[in-house]
Structures are given as structure tokens and as C-alpha cells.
Amino acid sequence: MDKNEISHTLTSVFQRVFQEPSLAVTREMTSRDVAHWDSLRHIVMITDVENTFAVKFSLREVMKLKNVGDLIDLIHAKKAS
């Protein structure tokens, strides 16, 4: 799975979690760019990502995420390992 495919699938996850059908993820996107991206939605999003991509994140991995680009890279690294 390359990063473009991950980004495409991630867009579906974000549209579902943040209930915004027109949402398209970008590498630079952060919680400040999306309505309702608060602590609760973050947990829901991370859980959805873990289930969708069949991966598991540690707290430290989640804490290091600065933007969606970091999340794409992390998923890519997990799937490659």
C-alpha cells in the first residue's frame, strides 16, 4: 500500500469520523483545520484508523503526530513492517 492509497483511504475515514462528506485530507492538515476535531473525535479517529488499516499505535506514536502527513507516514511504516 503506497502513501497515495493510504491518503485516499484516510480521506474516507475522516469523512466518516468527522461527518463531513467533502473533507479531503492533506499532509499539512491538523486538528485546527477540521470542525469538531477535539479530544473525543481524535480517539474515535485513531481507533477507526487502527481498524481500517489493521494496525495498532502506541501512545508515544500517537503523541508524536503533528499533522496528517505524520499519520500517513506512520501507517505506511506499520504496513511495511
Added chain:
Amino acid sequence: METSILSRFIDHAAQHADRSAVVVGERAYTYGDLSRLSAAIAAVLERQGVQRGDRVGFFAESTIHTYASILAILSRGAAYVPLRTDSPVARNREIVCDAGIRVVLYADAEHDARALAAAPDTNCHAVPTRDIAPNAGPLKAVSQSPADLCYLLFTSGSTGRPKGVPILYRSLSAFMATILESGRYEFTPRDRFLQMFDLTFDPSIFAYLVPLSVGASFYPLPRKGITYLEVADILETQEISVAMMVPSVIAYLKPYISELSLPHLRYSLFCGEALHHDTLSAWATCAPSAKIENLYGPTEATIVCLRYEWRHGEPPHPQGKGIVPIGTPMEGVQAFLRAEDGADDVGELCLIGDQVTASYWNNPSKTAEAFGTNEAGQRFYRTGDLCRRDRAGNVLYLGRIDNQVKIDGHRIELEDIEFHARAFDGGDRQVAAVVNAGEVGRHFIVLFVEGDDVDTRGLSEHLRTRLPGYMIPREIVPVSSFPLNSNGKIDRKALVTRRAVSGAAATA
């Protein structure tokens, strides 16, 4: 006796100017830095004509200038009034007008501050603090009378307008005396305090004023991302030793608690919402050395006024329904339960003491509803919290007697949301706001609106121009009719059940 609430801080700044006081992100500021910057801002306030008794607004940002602004305001004998950066101009304008604020300080919130100063009827100056250079000399403070106003916090009000809670120096001094002089807490200059609260929420005062009063340091959240992750990061990397938090944080962190190790945490304190025994038991495993307390206190009673010490490994309270007790009154506070039917073990929790304010700000009708005077002539505050007292004297929280809710520690009157929702679209529709079913940390607001032609997106945008971010409903659900209870009123419990069964029908 007149003195200053800042006397301890001023003494520490004089004796240990090079000691760390505040760490904001990567940058540490000493007591000297903070004192000199506060002095410079105090000089600006003096030039603006701010005098003892005036109310001064500031935007609640997470910068050294913001904390220096608070100290500067208090040093002038004035009262501070924090304004949320995520509140629309209309909401902050109501606060500025109600409090009679003439000066609003800001660090980076220039757009919000200028919009506020330009709003109708505000008659206030927006004063930037970011470029103020520190004074050569330290902060000096005027004496304050116990009867002087210290700060004015605005909470959600059921009539659609924010409700002002005035706290006098008498009340804050009583709280500080309990924390610093009761012997229960042994804080030292080596302690590192977490400051996770928005400055419009009064536990923030514990998190910055207590460390500054004992020569310790505090660590505000940078507020750049997801709160619970920032808290976890600071707790570990900065080796925090004193942390007051809302229970939602550890509820969010629950899946990761086994990865956390907090051997430096000496005091793990909770306040602001119900604390679940199971979540706390899991949390305690990562903080084995910490003294753990569940603290309780409405804004009207100055930060916290009841406490319960939770012992590692203790079982759930048999009458607690999974919730940790809120314990017994702190020194100088009296608590009693007021029951309609004369029962003495269940009733509305009422509070008496120097920590308890005597009224709301400019609001006689709400004051009459919430405050009373007992046979001994003492003022008491009716909290609206339904509680039980167990045989050991511990108070247990059972729920609210009205429609106030807590979300991530934020206190919200559901009628406040309904008032502004009703005003949208002509004002003819019935509306009802509820909180979804779920445990602490999983709560959000659902707004039900009558009709099958509801402009949910337009309504959501309307509410964003009236309410702070934490009060915006997550979901707006059109309904053809409302379920009614036996009194003929909208049955909120039935709506919560309906939401739980059907999920979201429409989204804000």
C-alpha cells in the same frame, strides 16, 4: 487586614529571581522574568487609568504575557475577567458590557481583541502585551481589602446570557490559606505543577497561583493540538509532580495507561466532573507514588471546597454507583444537604463559608434563585447538585436537579444553547439540547429541533456566532414531535434514549 494575594510571589521573586517560574513550551521563564514583565504591564495599566476596583479583561491565551497580565491586574488592586479566544465577539461583548470593562489585554488574539473593541457599546481599549518590554525593577502590589473584587468569571447562563460569578479577595485568600496552611499538602519549590485549564475555568488559579506562592514552577499546555495528548506528554517529559486534571483526560488516556510511567507525580488531583472509580483505579497504576484526591467545587465557592482522599487499591464505594465520593468540606467550609421531604441523607448540596460568594454579578433574579440565608444569618449557596451523605460523613454526587451538564469539565446550561437555537429561523420551533448517553470523556451535545425542514447547517453556523466552541452541538437532529413527560414537558431522558438507539440522524 489589608495585604496582597501576590505577597508570597513577590517575596519569592525578590529572594530567588533566577528560579524557574513558568515553562511555556520550550521556553522557561524565571521569577525575575515574570516579575519584571508583570511590572511593565502594570505600568501600562496605570497609564490606561486602571485603578483599584476596576475590572480588566484579557484574552485567555497560553503565553507568558497572559500570566504576567493576570499578576499585573491583581497588583493594581483591580479584578481580572478572562475572555475565551474561541467565543464569538457577540458573547465576549456581553461580558465586557456586563462587567464594565474599559481595558482588554491580549498577547496574540489581535483580531478578536480589535473586533471586541469595535463592537457596539463596548467602550473598551484593546491593549497588546506581546511587545511590552520587561521593567528594570520587580513587581510591586497595592494592598487589597478582603471585600475587594478579585476576579469575575462568566459561566453559561440559562437565560442565554453569560452569568457572572464575582469572587472577592476574602474568598481567594480563604482558599489559598486552606491549600498552603492546612498542612494537608506539602508543596515545595522543587514541585512542578501542570496547568491544563483554560483561564476562564477557576481550577487554573490553583495551577498557577499555588506554585507561584510556594516558589515552584508551572507548565501550561501549549494548546496547539489534542489536549489529552499534550497532558500526557508534559506529565512524562517535564516530570510533573503536582497535577490537577479533569477526569475526562484520564478517560481519554485509558487505552494507553499501561504505557505511561509517572513516578515523579506526588499529587494527582481531579476536579470539574464526576470521577469514575474504574478509570481512576487504572490511572493509579501509572502513578504509584501519588496522593490521589477527588476535589469538588463550583465556581461560586472558589475553585474547590470538598475533598476526598482515594487510597490506592480501595474498592468502589458501596453507594457510589461507580463514582468516587466528593468527600468532606475543606477547612472553613460548611456543607449541608437541603431536602424537600425532610430527609437528611439525600438532598441539594448547599455551601457556607468565606470561600462562597454571596451573589451573582448584576443578576438579582439568579441570585435570589441560588442563594439564601439560614437562621443564623449566614449566606449559603445552593449548588444544584443532588448528593447523598454516607455514614462516614462523605458526600456522594448523585446528579443535577436542573439541566446543567459538564463536558470535559466545562459547565453548560442546556437552556443557554436552546435560547440561541430557538432564536434562529423565526423562533417558532421547539428545541431541546441533551447530552448523549456515555461515560465521562465520551459526552457531547445533541440538539433536537422540531420540523422536517430544519436548516441544520445554517443553525450550526448561527450558534457559532453566539456560543463558545465547547457549547456548539455535535449533532443537530430534526424531529417531527417531542416526547413529553408526565408533567407535559419535553422528556429529555427519552430524547437521550432515542439518540442512543438511532444514532445521528443529521449532523451539525
